Every structure is written in C-alpha cells, then in structure tokens.
Amino acid sequence: MILERLAADGHDVAVVTAQPSYNDHAVTRQPWSEFVGGVRVNRCWLLPERKRWELVRLLNALLFLFRAVAHATMFRRYDLIIANAHPPVAIGLALRVISRLTGARYVVHLQDIHPESAGAIGRIKSDGRLYKWLRDIDATTCRQAARVVTLSSDMADSLRDRGVEPAPICVINNCQLPTYGQSPTNPSRPLWTSDGVRFLFAGNLGQFQALEDVAAASQLVRCEKRPVGLTFMGAGALEARLRVIADPSITQFVGRQSIHAAHIAMHEAHYGIVSLAPGVIRYAYPSKTLAYLAAGLPLLLIVEADCELSQMVQRHGLGIVSRGAGAEAIAEAMTEAVERSSEWTPERRQQIARFYEDNFSADRMLDAWSRLVRELGNAAAGQPRIAPHGKVAA
Numbered sequence: 001m002i003l004e005r006l007a008a009d010g011h012d013v014a015v016v017t018a019q020p021s022y023n024d025h026a027v028t029r030q031p032w033s034e035f036v037g038g039v040r041v042n043r044c045w046l047l048p049e050r051k052r053w054e055l056v057r058l059l060n061a062l063l064f065l066f067r068a069v070a071h072a073t074m075f076r077r078y079d080l081i082i083a084n085a086h087p088p089v090a091i092g093l094a095l096r097v098i099s100r101l102t103g104a105r106y107v108v109h110l111q112d113i114h115p116e117s118a119g120a121i122g123r124i125k126s127d128g129r130l131y132k133w134l135r136d137i138d139a140t141t142c143r144q145a146a147r148v149v150t151l152s153s154d155m156a157d158s159l160r161d162r163g164v165e166p167a168p169i170c171v172i173n174n175c176q177l178p179t180y181g182q183s184p185t186n187p188s189r190p191l192w193t194s195d196g197v198r199f200l201f202a203g204n205l206g207q208f209q210a211l212e213d214v215a216a217a218s219q220l221v222r223c224e225k226r227p228v229g230l231t232f233m234g235a236g237a238l239e240a241r242l243r244v245i246a247d248p249s250i251t252q253f254v255g256r257q258s259i260h261a262a263h264i265a266m267h268e269a270h271y272g273i274v275s276l277a278p279g280v281i282r283y284a285y286p287s288k289t290l291a292y293l294a295a296g297l298p299l300l301l302i303v304e305a306d307c308e309l310s311q312m313v314q315r316h317g318l319g320i321v322s323r324g325a326g327a328e329a330i331a332e333a334m335t336e337a338v339e340r341s342s343e344w345t346p347e348r349r350q351q352i353a354r355f356y357e358d359n360f361s362a363d364r365m366l367d368a369w370s371r372l373v374r375e376l377g378n379a380a381a382g383q384p385r386i387a388p389h390g391k392v393a394a
Helices: 004-008 055-073 090-102 116-120 131-143 153-160 212-219 239-245 257-269 288-294 306-315 325-340 344-362 360-377
Strands: 012-018 033-038 040-045 080-084 105-109 147-150 169-172 197-202 229-232 251-255 271-273 299-304 319-321
Touching: 004 012, 004 040, 004 360, 012 055, 012 090, 040 055, 040 169, 055 288, 080 131, 080 360, 090 105, 090 131, 105 153, 105 360, 147 153, 147 360, 153 169, 153 306, 197 319, 212 239, 212 271, 212 325, 229 257, 239 251, 257 288, 271 288, 271 319, 288 299, 299 306, 299 325, 306 319, 344 360
Parallel strands: 012 040, 080 105, 105 147, 147 169, 197 229, 197 271, 229 251, 271 299, 299 319
Antiparallel strands: 033 040
16 A cells, blocks of 8 residues: 555655465465556565474575565665564664665664564563664664654654664554455354354454453453453464463354454444553554454553553543453453443444544555655655565565
C-alpha cells in the first residue's frame, strides 16, 4: 500500500524482498521480478525455512541482507531507502553500509523496538553486555537516519530514553490491511460454542501477548447473568500451554483462519482482547487493535494504564481497560465486560468503526507517508527514487 502510493506520487519505486511466506503457510511462488501497482518488485532466493528452524532463519536473514546491500550498491543506486526494521538491529547495519557506500539517505520504519522488546519478556538479559551492544548499534542506526517512523508516542519516547538523540521521529500508525482479493470463505469451524458474551483473541499466540494470564482468567471469571465464551484464533509457541491452562468449558481454539473469517468473528464477538506482557507497550503496538476497531468491536485492553493506547480507549469509550495484568485482574475486567455488554449497541459499535476511520484509516496513513517523503525530497532539492529493504511477511 505505502509503496503503491509513493509510486502514484510520481516517485521511481522499487522493492527488494523474498518470496512471500508467513508462519509455515504454503504460499504460491511469485515471479522473481515484476511490476505491481507501479512498483518494481525484485525477489531474491532464500533457503526453504520453517518457523522453528532457527539456524536456517538466521542464515536466510544474513543472505537477504547481503543481497539487499549488493542490489543497492552494485546494481542500482537510490536516493532514499525505506526499511522495515527486520531482521532486528542487523538491518540497521545494512542501511549504514549502503549509506556509506552510496550516499543514500534512509528511513527506519520501527514496528518493534529491539532489543528492548526482547528484554521486556526476558528473552535477553536487559542488564547484559549483549543487550547493551545491540541497543547501541540500533541507537546509532536511528541517529544517522533521515527519519525514524514509529507506531506510537510511547515507542517514540522509548527511543529518546536511550540517551542517544535519534533522527526526527514521525509517529505513523499502520492501518487495517485489505484482503487483496482473498476469497470470502466462511470459518473452517464454528467460532462460538455458546450464546453468551463472546471474547475473541485473534493473533499470534506468543510470549509478547501475556496470554497465559488471559487463559488463567478463564478459570476465574464467573457471571450468573450470562455465560461467557473465550475464543483464541491463531497459532503460536504458547498454544499447547494455553490449552492446558484455560477452562475448556468456556474456551476454544480455532487455529488460523482466513482474513475474511477473522472479520466475521470480529463482527460477531462482543469484545476483542488486546493484551501485551508488562513493559512491551513501550516498544511495540498491538496491530490487532486496529482490526478490532475497524470492525466496530469494543476492546478488552490489558496493558499499562498510563500508556497512549489505554488513555485513548478510556477517553473515547472504545472498551474496557483491565486494572492489572494478572489473572485475577483480567477476570475482574472480563466480569465487568459481561455486566456492561448491553451498552455496546449497534450505534455504539458504529461509533467505534467511525473512530477508526477518523484516526487510523488507510488514507490518513498513506497521506502521512507521502508528506514524509515529499519533505525529504524537498530538503534534498530533488525527487528521490525509493527502495525499501525489508523481508516482507505475507
């Protein structure tokens, strides 16, 4: 979407990427080189991989970075490079090499901040030498960038807290992605087992989402007025663990579903669960929030109360914010949500969907990217040719 808009703006746009893949899904192989929406797409060969093949994924990351650097320094020169910051930290080194060899400026698109987000969940020791070394590398990358784009003011503040002043920061959140012609199939299995209040978590079942506490809360929540149903839609490293913890009488796991099926579930649910492990909200933004809001789905939010997202939900009446992150606090929030479920009339849900359109629509996001690139082009007194470098997950 972003690249197509920039091409429509008159820029000469190219992208270096790999064959599409996501979480072990089989995806039809695409042409190695083609034009899509006015964008020149160059796909490089990588080793076949699976999500759990850590060594192969590491080799592929290095191979991709090498090919991206070679492309931007030997085969075609660019004035501006926009890079999604994956693989984390390492992509910054590649950007700095390209910039040093060609003079191209670069924009870092930080949808997660590393290594801080990994440190927040204990994946890496936040007081260790490796953590400090990786943070210093990424801080230098951000300082030398033409612009740094993050998804929230909390993320922007975290970059400034590193002690190294980054390049000018722009907060441009994402939008709900279109289906790109995906066939409108129904869910592969029934999504709801009761007529009670339906809670939906749709997304990756991983460590960043604090889902063990959500699953444990299902054992504690009880409401005499209406039954409760909890659905986990998605897959991930914690799925087996969550199945053990959750109350099977009210919880179901429906696996990965099509985007269309997920949209159906969001329209049928009473609440969409947005949860992050403590501290993670400072370094990442839960993208499922936007999908829920676009569907007019009230939120059950489980993040710190003082963050931008919590304040937005409370200020605009978009759902319920849990008073804590533990299982008991989440169960209390779910009970409150059940008691207030009648408040979310069709009119209220339409208001939520309008709030999304007014604040997070695709047009707003694309206009912001157009302004950013135009400002950089004006500053350089020339029209940039843009080549984003980042492994595309699709």
